[in-house]
Amino acid sequence: MTKPFDPSSLPAHFDAASAERRWDARWSEAGAYHWDDRRGRDETFVVDTPPPTVSGSLHMGHVFSYTHTDVLTRQRRMRGQNVFYPMGWDDNGLPTERRVQNFFHVKCDPTLPYEPELAIEPADEQRRKSERPRVVSRKNFIELCHRVTGEDEKAFEALFRRIGLSVDWRQTYATIDDRCRHIAQQSFLDLVEKGQLYNVEAPTMWDVDFQTAVAQAEVEDREKPGAFHDIEFAVEGGGSFVIATTRPELLPACVGVCAHPEDDRYKSYFGKRAVTPIFRAPVRIFASELADPKKGTGILMVCTFGDATDVSWWRSEKLPLRAIIRRDGTLRPVTFGSDEFPSLDPRRANEAYAELVGKGVTQARKLIVERLHDPASGATGEEHRGGERAPLMADPKPIQHPVKHYEKGERPLELVTTRQWFVRLLPDAARGEDNQARLLEKGREIRWWPEFMHTRYHNWTAGLNSDWCVSRQRYFGVPIPVWYPIDAHGVTDFDHPIYPTREELPVDPMSDAPRGFDEKMRGEPGGFVGDPDVFDTWFTSSLTPQISSHWGLDPERHAKLFPADIRPQSHEIIRTWAFYTIAKAMLHEGRVPWRNVVISGWILDPDRKKMSKSVGNVVTPMKLLEEYSADGVRYWAASARLGTDTAFDEKVLKVGKRLVTKLFNAGKYVLSQSAEGDVSPHAITHEIDRAFVWELRGLVEATSAAFAEFEYAQALMLTEQFFWSRLTDNYLELVKVRARGEAGDPDGRRSAVAALRLALDVLIRLFAPFVPFITEEIWSWSFAEERGTPFVHRAPWPSLAELAPIPSPASPDSFALGCALFAALNKKKTESGASVGRVVTSATIAANEALMPRIEPALGDVLAAAKVKSHTLVAREALGLDAGFVIETIEIAPKEAKAEEPLPS
């Protein structure tokens, strides 16, 4: 006799909150989710977990996408794979920098020496108001950063544990920690050695507020009001034309004028020189296919630098450089009449320019426009038309146009010439290599889920227009590990950087001296200077697979963990995180960083906007976890397919909670059934039970196939459907009488109990990746001991092989027919106004003749479940095979009689 499970030992209701705490502790103690470093790469499933920005807040978006990954991960673990599921914290970047500054009321100055004993306490309002920020070294700043983010990390870990992420918590990192700095700097050295990294002084997109260079990926267009200014230029030798510009303040930086080669209006001017108004600089007029005859007046001024096209013309036409905008966005002093700034009338040019010096772009524009209204500003001289009319031909015409901004910045980006480090991404004919084409190829080697997300990567990569600028003029971040020698005359030689060795990493060139130099030689002739810049945060983030694999630090581990199997992420950072990670893996090792990218969609609020804190539509995860339980919340998350944006809907959470309750009760019920002798799957002898198992087999097959395609939502839906409609609504009801032994059939009883237990066993495992707490709870009641597997999450994923010993039913649809007849009887009862529980004294069941023999095996169970005392089966050929069963007459016993009536055997 199976040991009878005593359901009375269980509480009447499932206490989710206490189960969540209990199981988290037990999994933790047992190391249930630990990666086994002894097993090889082929047995291992490696997750490249996205490191959340720890200074951000916790929201449902985290719960949503991290649950997706966890579901996939748990299923793989059950499939026997050695799962590597790490967690990182992204504390490298502006948000953290700001938090640290504010929290401790400090500022970082990388030139300061490290103070080992520095004690700084969190600042209060008082200190923030009355004192100036304390200035600290970069190393001290990083220490403070760890203190602030440590708290955030705890909050994130608590949430992630609460929702049951099966992370190996021994495998964690923070993007600013020693190992990450080491690996980022090592990446830099490796790229230098491979010739994929260079430093150059060149026009770069520049944020004038943050005063740092930015990369293409950090740039976004914003629709801003602007205005076309029609400005007349004179032509040397006579004539004039009008250009339309939105940036008249760049007039002093004008180095050329250009129109389309086929544009008849300007053809005759090509090769001549134009003369700019106000500053009277002679500039070349040239033809270019890039000029659009339909835009503005078809002819335009080229300035250093107004936009990226200016840069390409500057390069291709070998135009002079006349930079006027400084790093802070103001106009620098220049002298007209010099070689750099030629002018036909230097006196007036300088007079006009003098009032612009030190002004910002907006102010300068205003002043220039004022001057353009002045006829005296017009071109003058013998061969030109005199200044009889103002060069501004009309009032500015307001337009809305896209203007490039740093994604975190306020003011438009400028193109400023600075020295920066770049990673090669664009094709380089001189070097005979085409990284862009290789990147496109790598994108095709990776599988994207859903597939169409690959298009986003492809479009971005195909549209690259610059190499990756990786240096940032910030002070918090991973320092660029480079020094520059200073020659005897005190001139810094940027062309011969001094690099550290890999053994010396991580270094901070602002506080560490390069090998062979003494710290005293910093800044001295014959000495060195450190590069003050830090890396773009993506330079480090793009190494998450290598950070986890300890690339360059532990070759054996790296071989076991790289490349990863899945990179989960969201779609808006395909062009950054996914792209840069692919670029790094390709440049370092010629490989892809992972085999699959799985993209989660967004949570939208009911108005279909992305949920975000600023809009104030965020629901806090903890409140929902308390109300619907972790399993309930996970159910909601797992219901959404990959790549699909989903409106937040609390109804789905309710459904999840209901599922948990139903599982608890069904589990309790099934395990409380017992029978004499063997109730292992071998005891499943009854036709209906075998037909039911047959259907279960189909479920195992379908869900496994769905998981193989990362279609966890499909697997969940199928499992849920089976559990609810096949098991609890039908099978459980049909075999209740037999399982209690009231049918007087010991073999039948054993068969029913065995099938119930098997179904529960299989279903609990199929549900385990989705609702880990309730499934673990049920598993612990009986299966854990029986199987010698303490955790369902370490139990094998159900397989067809496991179900193979149970013989197939004589007819696979006998269970389905039983369900159909049961439903027909219930329907008739309901229509007759009786409850389903009422006893039926007699019923006439009609069906197609062909169905008669096939219903036979199920008849006993159905009549018992429907409490039918006597029945008549009649064949009705008029009923097609599809018509199923029709209850022609039914006689329902009076209410009082129901309990005492003996049931038919």
Add this chain to the structure above:
RNA sequence: GGGCGAUUAACUCAGCGGUAGAGUGCCACCUUCACACGGUGGAAGUCGCAGGUUCAAGUCCUGCAUCGCCCACCA
């Protein structure tokens, strides 16, 4: 301006070449001994619009519309 996706019952979503599906909500009935966080039954959709391919189209193709996202050299 280009690309990608979405548009199916009141709501949230499945289905993606063979007679419209689920859950929720709604209506009726049922205090049925695992579960009222339950059960049984029911009503509810011209599958965004217009063409086309096909014996057959939410399902494939072509336009269009609406919404969302990504991108684009800002004169």
